[in-house]
Amino acid sequence: MILTRTRSLLTATLFLAGTATAAQAQPQADEGKWTFDVGTGINLSVNGNVNSGAIGTLQGQAAAILPNRYGDVFGTGVEFRFGGGYKLNKDSELRGMFIYQSADADLVRLGDVGPSSLYVQYSDYKSFGLDLGYRHYFPINDDLHLFGEAAMGAAFIDRINAQFAAPQSNLVFTSTDFYDATAAFTWSLSVGAAFRVADQVDLTAQIGLRHVGGLAQVDQLVGTGLEGINNDSARLTFPIVVGARYRFK
DSSP states (O other), X not given: OHHHHHHHHHHHHHHHHHHHHHHHHHHHHHOOSEEEEEEEEEEEEEEOEEXXXXXXXXXXXXXXXXXXXXXXXXXXXXXXXXXXXXXXXXXXXXXXXXEEEEEOOOEEEEEEETTEEEEEEEOOEEEEEXXXXXXXXXXXXXXXXXXXXEEEEEEEEOOEXXXXXXXXXXXXXXXXXXXXXXXXXXXXXXXXXXXXXXXSEEEEEEEEEEEEOOOBOOSTTTTXXXXXXXXXXXXXXXXXXXXXXXXXX
């Protein structure tokens, strides 16, 4: 009798132990390495000039050019992101994100030419880039994870044209190539949070800094004294992005 009960207890114990082990192993077996992300947000300009200041000649007249910041010309742009990540372990992953940015240009005062104020209408700012980086998560609980991220990559920026007008000088002319199309180096740092809303879906929010290198200069102002207005065209922005993250099984 004792032997029978011992065998039954041992069998039940082994069964329960096997069931518990399988239950613990199941989530790990189902947990995949890959994630997919989408997001959208705004880009607040921190610094950087679309054009720098200079003194020289333009259209045969003396000209004084004032610096114009990205924020003054393009305001707050929008961006869209999509990409994914590969988990190195439960708290870190390698990431690749495609980033499209767009901002509408406003008419701004560029300076003076001859007796007249000089105004410029730039074409819109558009870029498409790829950032590769590393993200580390800091679990707060099962549903909330904070994270920090660093990335670098390249952004391909469309050519920027400009139309100039000096009303008192009865002068209107166009520069169809104020900046050439550019491939610029980028880097970014950001922090954020991921909040689980479903078994495989997180809502994400992040803020940070993103630097885009200078634009390609053109030679049309050589010999006018205004060559320097194309200098220092790198920009730093403060992206605020919200999105969703899907974890594959």
